Amino acid sequence: MAKAKYCEKCGQVYCPFFLCRKCNFCKTKLKVFPEEMEQKYKIFDDSWMDIWAQLVSYTNLSAVCTVNEELSLREELIARTDNFVMHELADSPQFSPGLHARQVQKRRELDRKFAESTYRRSCEKFAKSLARTQAGGGQGGYVPRCPVCGSADIQKIAFGTRAVKTAAFGVAGAVDDAGKTYKCGNCGSKF
Numbered sequence: 001m002a003k004a005k006y007c008e009k010c011g012q013v014y015c016p017f018f019l020c021r022k023c024n025f026c027k028t029k030l031k032v033f034p035e036e037m038e039q040k041y042k043i044f045d046d047s048w049m050d051i052w053a054q055l056v057s058y059t060n061l062s063a064v065c066t067v068n069e070e071l072s073l074r075e076e077l078i079a080r081t082d083n084f085v086m087h088e089l090a091d092s093p094q095f096s097p098g099l100h101a102r103q104v105q106k107r108r109e110l111d112r113k114f115a116e117s118t119y120r121r122s123c124e125k126f127a128k129s130l131a132r133t134q135a136g137g138g139q140g141g142y143v144p145r146c147p148v149c150g151s152a153d154i155q156k157i158a159f160g161t162r163a164v165k166t167a168a169f170g171v172a173g174a175v176d177d178a179g180k181t182y183k184c185g186n187c188g189s190k191f
Helices: 035-040 046-059 067-089 097-135 159-169 171-177
Strands: 154-156 182-184
Touching: 046 067, 067 097
Parallel strands: none
Antiparallel strands: 154 182
């Protein structure tokens, strides 16, 4: 059975599903997590796996969330890892705080790109579905829904609405509508 591993130099943590032997960030040989350490820092407990399951469902587009919702889940994983790193590795002579900071920054950048890509794909999927429905005259019993809350109460954002916001508040007033076509009447999200 695969064991969870970590890099004692940069603090990167690998869940049991990754079968690598060296850190993909700094190429240092990985160490196996002792069982008590995993539990102590709640690194791979049930709630950790629940977070990963949610992220996988977003990736598979079986569920939809905003970029910020996905990033907050990813930040929870980073915080748990960081808790372990600061308590167990920070005093080790092999540990490099600078390397750890760069590794975490790179992970956050990759997480942001991935979350934005996932959200963009889900919005494109929704827009295509909505276009097919509208082109077919709404036949087939399909009702378009908000990708965030699932409500069927959606309205197209009118050009006039954007113009009024721009006139009243300047360019900053219309920023939240930039690139958005629809607004949900239930949760208020724009997509």
